[in-house]
Amino acid sequence: MSGEVPLWEVFIRPRNGLSHKHVGSLHAADEVMALNAARDVYTRRGEGTSIWVVPSKAITASDPDQAAENFEPTAGKVYRHPTFYEIPDDVGHM
Amino acid sequence: MYAQGLIGADGKTGESPEFLEAFQKRIDAEEKIEPNDAMPEGYRKTLIRQIGQHAHSEIVGMLPEGNWITRAPSLKRKAALLAKVQDEGGHGLYLYSAAETLGVSREQMTEELHSGKAKYSSIFNYPTLTWADIGIIGWLVDGAAIMNQIPLCRCSYGPYARAMIRVCKEESFHQRQGYEIVMTLAQGTPAQREMVQDALNRWWWPVLMMFGPHDSDSQHSDQNMAWKIKRFSNDALRQKFVDATVPQGEYLGLTFPDPELKWNEEKGGYDFGPIDWDEFWRVVKGGGVMNRDRIRDRKAAWENGAWVREAALAHAEKRRQRAAEAAPIAAE
Ligand SMILES: [Fe+2]
Numbered sequence: 001m002s003g004e005v006p007l008w009e010v011f012i013r014p015r016n017g018l019s020h021k022h023v024g025s026l027h028a029a030d031e032v033m034a035l036n037a038a039r040d041v042y043t044r045r046g047e048g049t050s051i052w053v054v055p056s057k058a059i060t061a062s063d064p065d066q067a068a069e070n071f072e073p074t075a076g077k078v079y080r081h082p083t084f085y086e087i088p089d090d091v092g093h094m
Numbered sequence: 095m096y097a098q099g100l101i102g103a104d105g106k107t108g109e110s111p112e113f114l115e116a117f118q119k120r121i122d123a124e125e126k127i128e129p130n131d132a133m134p135e136g137y138r139k140t141l142i143r144q145i146g147q148h149a150h151s152e153i154v155g156m157l158p159e160g161n162w163i164t165r166a167p168s169l170k171r172k173a174a175l176l177a178k179v180q181d182e183g184g185h186g187l188y189l190y191s192a193a194e195t196l197g198v199s200r201e202q203m204t205e206e207l208h209s210g211k212a213k214y215s216s217i218f219n220y221p222t223l224t225w226a227d228i229g230i231i232g233w234l235v236d237g238a239a240i241m242n243q244i245p246l247c248r249c250s251y252g253p254y255a256r257a258m259i260r261v262c263k264e265e266s267f268h269q270r271q272g273y274e275i276v277m278t279l280a281q282g283t284p285a286q287r288e289m290v291q292d293a294l295n296r297w298w299w300p301v302l303m304m305f306g307p308h309d310s311d312s313q314h315s316d317q318n319m320a321w322k323i324k325r326f327s328n329d330a331l332r333q334k335f336v337d338a339t340v341p342q343g344e345y346l347g348l349t350f351p352d353p354e355l356k357w358n359e360e361k362g363g364y365d366f367g368p369i370d371w372d373e374f375w376r377v378v379k380g381g382g383v384m385n386r387d388r389i390r391d392r393k394a395a396w397e398n399g400a401w402v403r404e405a406a407l408a409h410a411e412k413r414r415q416r417a418a419e420a421a422p423i424a425a426e
């Protein structure tokens with residue numbers, strides 16, 4: 001039997017109240033072994049209270065070559081920020 | 095860890111000057127490079143080689159210390175050593191993953207280690223003869239590794255830098271547990287004292303070699319600095335290490351096997367004697383006491399574990415098939 005052991009991305013919630021965050025990846029035959037390995041590799045010192053593992057090939061990523069057209073236009077939309085609007089100080093905090 | 099000065103990197107690259115210049119601008123602006131970003135082939139190749147060597151060093155580095163786990167002198171020491179060796183396995187895995195983001199497979203890296211094509215830090219080709227060696231390794235080998243790795247936390251390649259941050263957080267326990275072993279022996283019986291001094295005598299020079307050849311002899315170093323794969327030169331890191339370490343040894347009344355070692359007020363650092371680079375290259379090229387054993391042990395671990403990997407994949411496949419067969423029935 002041949003075949004590569006699949007790659008998984010590991011996400012950990014450092015503590016309740018925070019989101020799961022990507023911490024790295026690992027190889028494992030299935031999701032049960034991936035979870036066990038993630039526990040051993042990424043949580044040896046109280047790094048988290050919950051683990052997600054996701055097959056790496058299930059992730060669709062945006063193309064870095066399109067980063068400019070995807071993300072730069074937002075810089076021109078200053079009216080999306082509260083500081084764009086002039087309100088007299090006399091009105092008080094808003 | 096144990097990244098040593100990179101051995102045999104080839105940073106040759108064939109892109110257009112415009113491309114290289116735009117890339118360099120990103121580096122100069124301290125922008126991190128991420129896996130799918132366009133990058134010069136030389137940058138990719140250098141990183142694959144360096145991260146691979148680093149990962150192999152973590153994994154091979156488990157062997158000399160693993161040699162003493164069953165013979166640790168107390169339960170406390172055994173638990174600590176076991177945890178340290180397990181950490182090194184983890185470091186190897188973080189690093190292999192970082193290298194894989196550059197398009198090299200785990201299988202390929204493993205093969206290159208086994209065939210001798212890929213190098214690992216030559217410090218692990220020295221034998222661990224006594225328990226004192228375990229203390230000295232933690233104090234000096236992990237200590238040298240920390241010197242090397244802290245600047246790597248700011249490496250321009252994102253996944254490598256992130257892996258190094260995790261590694262560095264874990265290394266300081268390694269060094270402290272080693273120094274504590276050394277301290278216990280240095281303050282123990284005359285026989286223990288002698289044992290730890292002997293270990294220091296044997297490891298000191300090989301540890302200084304971990305930083306790699308002198309700057310004047312280290313090829314491709316300038317390019318790696320420009321790409322911010324490397325932040326300090328081999329010699330600068332070696333000097334920093336000597337300056338930090340000598341007082342720690344003197345504190346315990348230990349001596350260093352170098353008659354030329356002395357404080358130089360003017361430069362604000364220690365002067366030290368010449369390093370035997372012939373020995374370094376002999377060990378890198380396979381002539382160390384343990385080179386053959388290390389690769390033999392890694393290969394045996396890989397081959398003896400083959401049935402486990404195959405069984406795990408077969409089991410995963412069986413579960414997938416059963417789930418697929420069960421699904422239509424459940425839907426009916
Ligand atoms: Fe390590």
Ligand SMILES: [Fe+2]
Pocket residue numbers: 095182236239265268
């Ligand atoms: Fe370590």
